[in-house]
Amino acid sequence: MPRGAPLLGCKGSAILHETIRGKPSQMSTDQTTDLARFGVSELEIRRTLGKVKVRDVDYADLYFESCVSESVSMEEGIVKRAGKSVSQGVGVRATAGEKTGFAYSDELTRRDLEIAADTARYIANSPRGDESVPAPRRVRTTRDLYPVETSMTEIATRERVELLDRIDAEARRYDPRIKNVLASFNTEHKVVVVATSDGLLIGDVQPLSRLQVTCIAEEGGNRQIGTFGGGGRIGFAFYQEQDRYLRYAREAARQAILNLSAVDAPAGVMPVVLAGGWPGILLHEAIGHGLEADFNRRKTSAFTNLMGRRVASEVCTIVDDGTLPFRRGSLNMDDEGTPTSRTVLIERGVLRGYLTDRLNARLMGIPLTGSGRRESFQSIPLPRMTNTFMLAGESDPQEIIRSVKRGLYAVSFGGGQVDITNGKFVFSASEAYLIEDGAVTRPVKGATLIGNGPEILTKVSMVGHDLKLDEGIGTCGKEGQTVPVGVGLPTIRVDEITVGGTRG
Amino acid sequence: MEQDLKQLAADMLDLAEKQGADGAEVIIADGETFSVQVRLSAVERLTKAREKRLGLRVFVGQRSASASTSDFSREALRGLVSDTCTMAAAVAEDDMSGLPPGDLMAGDLPDLDLYDPTRLSTEAQIELARQAEGSALAADARITNSEGAEFDSSSGMVLLGNTRGFLGEYRSSHFSVSVSPIASAPDSTGMQRDYWYAVQRRFSRLESPESVGREAARRAVRRLGARKLSTRRAPVIFDPETAGSLLGNLCSAISGHALYKGASFLIGRLGTRLAPEFVTIYDDGRRPGGLGSRPFDGEGLPTRKTTVVDSGVLTSYLLDTYSGRKLGMPSTGNASRAVGESPSAGPTNFYLVPGTVAPEEMIRSVRGGLYVTELIGFGVNMVTGDYSRGAAGQWIENGELAYPVEEITIAGNLKQMLADIEMVGTDLEFRGRIASPTIKIGEMMIAGN
Numbered sequence: 001m002p003r004g005a006p007l008l009g010c011k012g013s014a015i016l017h018e019t020i021r022g023k024p025s026q027m028s029t030d031q032t033t034d035l036a037r038f039g040v041s042e043l044e045i046r047r048t049l050g051k052v053k054v055r056d057v058d059y060a061d062l063y064f065e066s067c068v069s070e071s072v073s074m075e076e077g078i079v080k081r082a083g084k085s086v087s088q089g090v091g092v093r094a095t096a097g098e099k100t101g102f103a104y105s106d107e108l109t110r111r112d113l114e115i116a117a118d119t120a121r122y123i124a125n126s127p128r129g130d131e132s133v134p135a136p137r138r139v140r141t142t143r144d145l146y147p148v149e150t151s152m153t154e155i156a157t158r159e160r161v162e163l164l165d166r167i168d169a170e171a172r173r174y175d176p177r178i179k180n181v182l183a184s185f186n187t188e189h190k191v192v193v194v195a196t197s198d199g200l201l202i203g204d205v206q207p208l209s210r211l212q213v214t215c216i217a218e219e220g221g222n223r224q225i226g227t228f229g230g231g232g233r234i235g236f237a238f239y240q241e242q243d244r245y246l247r248y249a250r251e252a253a254r255q256a257i258l259n260l261s262a263v264d265a266p267a268g269v270m271p272v273v274l275a276g277g278w279p280g281i282l283l284h285e286a287i288g289h290g291l292e293a294d295f296n297r298r299k300t301s302a303f304t305n306l307m308g309r310r311v312a313s314e315v316c317t318i319v320d321d322g323t324l325p326f327r328r329g330s331l332n333m334d335d336e337g338t339p340t341s342r343t344v345l346i347e348r349g350v351l352r353g354y355l356t357d358r359l360n361a362r363l364m365g366i367p368l369t370g371s372g373r374r375e376s377f378q379s380i381p382l383p384r385m386t387n388t389f390m391l392a393g394e395s396d397p398q399e400i401i402r403s404v405k406r407g408l409y410a411v412s413f414g415g416g417q418v419d420i421t422n423g424k425f426v427f428s429a430s431e432a433y434l435i436e437d438g439a440v441t442r443p444v445k446g447a448t449l450i451g452n453g454p455e456i457l458t459k460v461s462m463v464g465h466d467l468k469l470d471e472g473i474g475t476c477g478k479e480g481q482t483v484p485v486g487v488g489l490p491t492i493r494v495d496e497i498t499v500g501g502t503r504g
Numbered sequence: 505m506e507q508d509l510k511q512l513a514a515d516m517l518d519l520a521e522k523q524g525a526d527g528a529e530v531i532i533a534d535g536e537t538f539s540v541q542v543r544l545s546a547v548e549r550l551t552k553a554r555e556k557r558l559g560l561r562v563f564v565g566q567r568s569a570s571a572s573t574s575d576f577s578r579e580a581l582r583g584l585v586s587d588t589c590t591m592a593a594a595v596a597e598d599d600m601s602g603l604p605p606g607d608l609m610a611g612d613l614p615d616l617d618l619y620d621p622t623r624l625s626t627e628a629q630i631e632l633a634r635q636a637e638g639s640a641l642a643a644d645a646r647i648t649n650s651e652g653a654e655f656d657s658s659s660g661m662v663l664l665g666n667t668r669g670f671l672g673e674y675r676s677s678h679f680s681v682s683v684s685p686i687a688s689a690p691d692s693t694g695m696q697r698d699y700w701y702a703v704q705r706r707f708s709r710l711e712s713p714e715s716v717g718r719e720a721a722r723r724a725v726r727r728l729g730a731r732k733l734s735t736r737r738a739p740v741i742f743d744p745e746t747a748g749s750l751l752g753n754l755c756s757a758i759s760g761h762a763l764y765k766g767a768s769f770l771i772g773r774l775g776t777r778l779a780p781e782f783v784t785i786y787d788d789g790r791r792p793g794g795l796g797s798r799p800f801d802g803e804g805l806p807t808r809k810t811t812v813v814d815s816g817v818l819t820s821y822l823l824d825t826y827s828g829r830k831l832g833m834p835s836t837g838n839a840s841r842a843v844g845e846s847p848s849a850g851p852t853n854f855y856l857v858p859g860t861v862a863p864e865e866m867i868r869s870v871r872g873g874l875y876v877t878e879l880i881g882f883g884v885n886m887v888t889g890d891y892s893r894g895a896a897g898q899w900i901e902n903g904e905l906a907y908p909v910e911e912i913t914i915a916g917n918l919k920q921m922l923a924d925i926e927m928v929g930t931d932l933e934f935r936g937r938i939a940s941p942t943i944k945i946g947e948m949m950i951a952g953n
Contacts, residue, residue, distance in 0.1 A: 075765055078596035084571040084587055085844050086580070087557075098543075103552040106574040119552040122626065157594035180766045216766045216887060223766065225887040265892070267915065267951035268735040298543070300651050300686055302694065378553060415882035417894070421651075421686055421697035422730075424911050426881035426894035448883035448892040448913050450951075500883065500892040500913025500951045504735055 034203065035193060038064045038088070038108055042136050045195045049133045051117040052094045053197040056124040059358065060133075060197040063091040063335060064108075065190065065377040068153055073184040074164040082157050091377040092116035095359050096124035102380045134199030141204055141332035142339055145325045146233035148207045152187035155236045160185050163211075163239065167249040171215050174253035177260065179223075181249070182214040194337040202337040207233050208328065208484060210473050213248045217256035224262070226255025227414075227430070230471030232328045255412065255431055258443050265432065265447035265501025271407035272449065272494045273400055273435065276468035278413055280487030283318055284388050284476070285416040285425040286453040287311070291345050291353070292371075292383040292478075293360035295420050302423030302454050303351065311351045312457030315393050318346040320355055322370055322386030328472040329387035329486030333370065336381050340370035345388075346457070357383045375481035382478060389488030393463025397491035400462045402438040408499055409433045409440050410449070423453035448500040456497065464491035509534070510673075512558075513665040516581065520562050520667075523589045527563040527603045527667050529803070532556070533843050535660020540629040542637055543652035547630055559844035560584060564592040568601050572844020600829040603803070606668035608835075610800035610807075617793045619659070619675040620706040629655045632681060632713050639717030640685040644725050651684035651697060653717070657707075662798075670804040678795075679707045683720040689728050696730070698723035698878075703935065705793050723877065726898070730908035733899065733952035739873035740914055740948045741866055741900070744931060746876045747940035751785070751856060753884055753891075753918055755938065758812065758820075760827025760838075760849040762886060769889030769919055770818065778818045779922045782859055785813035787822060789837060789852035796852040796937030802839035803847055810836050812854070824849040855939040859928030863942040866927050868903035874950060875900055876914065889918035895950075912952040921945050 035042065045062060052060035066088040073081050089106035090113065101123030103116035164183045171181045186209060193203040212229030228251035230244065239245040274282060287303070295301035303311070312318070322340025324330050331340045336358050344352045356364070357372030360383055372381035401409060409432060416427030428448045433440045469488035476485045513530045520528035534556045541549040558581070559572040569591035573584050624632075637653035656678065663673040682701035688694070700720035702711040742750060762768040770778075789807025791797050801807055803825055810820050823831065824839035824847045840850035867875060876897040883892040892915040898905040929942030 072595070078598065080568070080595060080598045080601070081846055082569040082591040082595050083845060084569075084591065086571075086573040086575060086584070088575055099547055100549045102549065105554055106556060116552075119550065123547065123550050157591050161594055161596075182765060182767075214767075218766070223769075223771075223887055225767065225885065265915075267913075267949050269953055298649070298651065300649055300695070300697065378555070380549070380551070417880045417882070419697065419878075419880065419896075421695050422727075422910065423694070424880070424894065424896070426883070426913070428881055428883035428892065445888070445890050446883065446885055446892065447915065448881050448894055450881075450894045450911055450913050452911060498732075498911065498913065498951050498953075500894070500915050500949075502892075502915045502917075502949045504737065504949060 037066060037191060038193065040064065040108060044110060044113065045136060046133060048092070048113045048117050049195065049197050051114065052092060052121050053133050054121050054124060056096050057094045057121060058096055060094045060120065061336065062195045063377050064193040065089060067188060067190040067376070069186065069188045071184060071186045072157060072160045072164060074168060075182045076180060077168055079161045079164050089377040090116065092120045093380060094120040094123055098363060099123045100359065100380060104378050133197045136195055136201035137199050139200060139202045141202065143323060143332045145323065145330050145332055146207055148235040150235055151189055152207060152209055152236060153189050163245055167213055167245055170246045170249040171213065171253040174250050175217070175257050177217045177219050177257060178215050178253050179218045180216040183212065185211045192335065194335065196337060200337050202333060204332050206331065209234065211239055211245060211248060212473060213252040215252040215256040217260055219260050222260055224256050224259035226252045226259060228252040228255065229473045232326050232472040233330060234326050258431065262443040262445045264503040265444040266408070266499055266503050267501040268504070269496050269498050271404045272497050272499065273404060273407065273409045274489060274492050274494065275409070275411040276464065276466050276490050278470040278487060279410060280389050280470060280489035281413050281416045281427050283390060283489065284385060284485065284487050285418045285427055286451065286456050287318065287345065288320065288385045288388045289418050289420055290423065290453050291355055293354040293356040293364060294383055296354055297360050297364050301420050306351050306454060309351055310349050311454050312346050312349040313460050314349045315463045316346055316349050316457050316460055317391045318388070319344050319391065320385050320388045324387055327387050327469065327486045328474065328484045329385070331386065334372045335374045336372040338368050338370040338372060340386060343369045355383045355385060357381050373483050375483055379481045382481065384478065384483055385476065385485050387469065387486035387488065389467065389469060390463065390490060390492070392465050392467040392490045395462040395464050397464040397466050400464055400491050400493045401435060401440060403462065403493060404435045405437060407435045409435050418453065424450065425453055426450045444501065450498045450500060456494065459495040460492050461495050462493040466490050509663050510671060513663055513671065516560060516585065517665060517667050519582065519585045520560065520589065523585050525562040525564055525589055529561045529603060529666040531559040531843050532663045533660060535658060537656060537658035538629065539654060539656040540633050541652050541654045542630060542633045544650055545634055545638060548652055550626065557843045560588050561846060562588045562592050563602060564589060566597040566599055566601050567592045567595050568846065569595060570844055570846050600826060603666050603668050604805055604825040604835060609668060609670040609804050610672055613672055613674065613799040614790065616790060616797045616799060618705050618797055620677045622707045624657055629657065636681050636683045636713035636717040639714040640683045640721040643718045643721035646687045646689045646725050646728060647685045647721050648688045649686040651686065653681070653683040656680045664800065664804050666804060672800050672804060674799050677705055679704055679710050681710065681713050681716050683717050685720050685724045687724040687728050692729035696724055696727035698727060703795060705795065727896065727908050730896065730910035732911050733909050733950055735951050735953065737947050737949055739870050739944060739946060741870065741873065741875045741942060741944045743875065743877050744933060744940055744942055746879050747943045748936070748938050749879055751854060751938050751940050755822065755851045755854055756886055758822055760821050760823040760831060763821060764827050764830035767887050769887060773818050774821065776818060777816050778813060779816045779925050781815045782928055783813055783816050783925055784857040785855065786810065786857065787812050787838065787851050787854045791853045794853040795934065796854070798852065801837045802841035805835055805837045805839065807837045807852055822849045822851060851937055853934065853937055855932060856928060856941060858930050858932040858941045861927045861929055863929045863931050866929060866942060866944050867900055867905065870900045871902055873900045874909070874914065875905060891916050891918050891921065912950055914948045914950055916948045921948070
């Protein structure tokens with residue numbers, strides 16, 4: 001099927017803030033390069049890479065992945081469904097100049113590896129041959145950002161079910177107008193091994209989970225929805241710390257009840273105050289995608305040729321950081337075995353960096369940032385974001401709200417999308433209020449906000465001292481591949497943005 | 505090979521029953537895809553993939569669970585059966601759960617012309633993608649760059665069996681071409697990108713790559729020099745692509761799963777008027793060669809043609825067995841599912857019947873209004889019908905397309921928007937599972953400067 005219009009989207013929903021607690025330990029296990037799990041030997045890896053890395057191939061890699069995902073979901077007061085999915089396979093890639101040959105197989109026999117290798121090297125128009133590649137060097141990731149004591153795969157379905165049952169009770173207790181509670185708990189346990197033609201052999205174990213609650217409130221024929229959730233690369237205990245899961249339930253219920261009294265959103269250009277946390281999706285859409293190296297190499301991004309130029313006001317410094325412990329967007333290494341890093345994208349308003357994968361870093365002659373990510377062994381690595389956020393400023397959040405005479409205060413968002421080439425992006429508020437004479441007043445119905453990426457941040461006039469990262473449920477889509485991401489923002493004031501309400 | 509898979513399905517069902525399942529259902533999907541991307545006429549990416557997956561759903565009493573795996577080894581499949589039964593035992597009883605009744609299962613499976621055995625060589629696919637992009641680049645001097653062109657071919661088979669005695673399978677294939685050119689001009693600031701595509705189950709029916717390329721170029725070039733609009737109310741014409749997305753919103757709202765959960769703005773509207781009399785919508789699971797066609801649905805029930813909206817009145821929801829039971833109605837044969845997940849309800853070939861107004865005539869009927877060609881973002885609230893999305897298109901002045909516009913939003917409520925459909929175009933084309941001709945909506949709020 002065709003790829004669909006090449007718009008890039010990000011979904012999720014989260015509000016509030018709470019830094020994830022707990023310290024990453026330095027402990028690491030050798031499990032991370034456990035090839036035995038895939039039934040493949042070092043020798044076979046070397047032989048396959050040798051077949052792929054023929055004369056005109058610059059680089060080749062193998063990406064082994066094994067993933068177990070489990071889910072339970074609840075609706076109408078009972079946990080009705082449980083599910084599990086097991087997948088395992090290998091992606092074989094060769095790059096030659098700007099070209100990429102890629103094949104994958106969910107079977108790992110020697111013959112499957114060979115067929116994949118033949119397809120991948122076809123790209124280089126090279127004859128079949130065996131080139132010697134260096135013997136694999138086993139390397140450990142330098143970080144251990146998500147040590148989890150008990151793997152989610154060991155948490156019994158029954159325990160997951162109990163969690164959801166309590167969520168249902170909590171949300172209904174919050175307000176009798178809550179008529180239905182939908183909750184789902186999804187976990188994933190992924191083991192990856194990357195072997196490259198330059199001899200790197202490195203692996204990682206990547207836990208990931210997410211708990212989401214949706215409440216539907218009803219009053220006199222008026223029906224409204226509220227959604228909240230959180231997660232990360234964390235263990236089951238995370239949800240129980242300080243009854244975090246119950247807070248998710250109350251937040252979803254609060255939002256649904258609040259929306260019962262929402263009035264029509266205004267339409268037109270006005271100042272908007274964005275609360276901290278998930279509203280950072282603004283950065284993800286407005287500038288993040290536009291700074292992914294592939295679009296800039298092809299000169300198809302609205303940010304092409306803007307490096308070193310001012311694209312934001314002085315109060316804006318924006319980074320992409322894959323090294324934050326336990327966060328949904330974090331990784332010890334990217335999916336090409338490069339350690340993740342903290343990349344400054346915008347420094348005091350000036351454009352400083354792109355996010356790169358191996359292919360684009362090589363072709364553009366710029367540093368690797370550890371941003372080569374892929375959804376699974378079935379897809380090729382692309383430059384992607386990890387956790388993208390704006391650093392805290394100096395303004396008092398209350399002061400920021402008081403500075404607006406008439407405008408919008410947006411606290412929570414659904415998804416967003418961007419057209420890379422003309423820079424136009426949208427993100428849709430799901431909890432927002434009017435600001436009238438410097439005070440937050442009535443809640444308004446959801447509305448889409450639209451702006452121009454290279455322009456919007458020049459209109460940021462105040463940045464709060466209250467940086468918050470999101471709760472951990474963001475998912476980003478590009479070329480049909482979804483990957484988990486994080487965002488963050490302090491409270492900020494945007495002097496002008498178009499708000500797509502219905503009230504003129 | 506197929507015989508082997510049938511045997512495997514039967515073995516899995518047996519095993520599930522031996523492990524204590526009262527009912528079970530197995531799906532096997534096996535397919536391959538070959539995809540070629542070229543950019544500025546050089547090959548940029550070749551992708552070849554083979555995938556095989558087995559999904560299992562079991563019922564232990566009124567409890568159910570599902571699972572899937574790509575590992576077809578004996579021991580992995582045994583593990584899958586016991587894991588699924590264990591999971592089922594841990595969830596709650598649900599009176600409404602269960603397989604469809606055996607006597608309703610699809611019998612004779614019609615040949616719906618879904619499979620074309622044509623295999624294209626790597627070179628041929630590269631050439632087709634090159635032609636598509638080449639014709640976009642040659643169509644207009646203002647096409648100055650490209651995000652590339654892609655040609656994909658895929659084929660596969662789906663086999664579904666259950667303990668009520670159903671065992672069915674069908675093959676299908678897809679051929680698609682898409683181009684994404686970039687336009688720029690010295691007299692306008694910034695670049696514009698657009699996109700066009702074609703997809704068919706039979707290669708011989710696919711539009712020529714040249715015409716796809718030309719259309720992509722036309723769409724990109726016409727966006728150059730786009731302006732914002734001032735905030736106002738105005739009539740809005742949706743081109744077939746964007747009108748299709750509105751139909752997609754309607755599909756979500758009439759899906760039985762959204763309805764029984766209370767998550768749709770159309771709860772309780774069955775039998776009532778949604779739109780004017782000239783609006784009729786069908787869901788046809790048996791349209792020959794249709795991109796959403798299949799002989800049986802995700803539970804093995806026969807697909808069919810359903811009148812969803814009859815002369816403006818909502819006459820049917822889209823239901824699978826479970827959501828039907830919840831709503832007290834029979835399934836409409838619309839069970840859709842991913843391997844290894846429990847069924848949901850979704851469209852097959854869902855389309856708005858063409859009207860009598862040519863698109864040009866529709867544009868001529870507008871003094872000042874918006875012609876929408878692209879919508880972005882997720883600003884649709886299915887529970888309330890509240891609608892607010894980013895838009896780009898052309899401004900209509902005195903019955904003619906006057907200039908391109910962007911960075912605006914259009915907002916309203918889907919209930920009102922359906923009721924306010926003023927005209928339906930003559931230009932229905934199937935480019936996906938959901939298709940619509942051009943439509944005109946009386947008035948919406950446009951936010952801009």
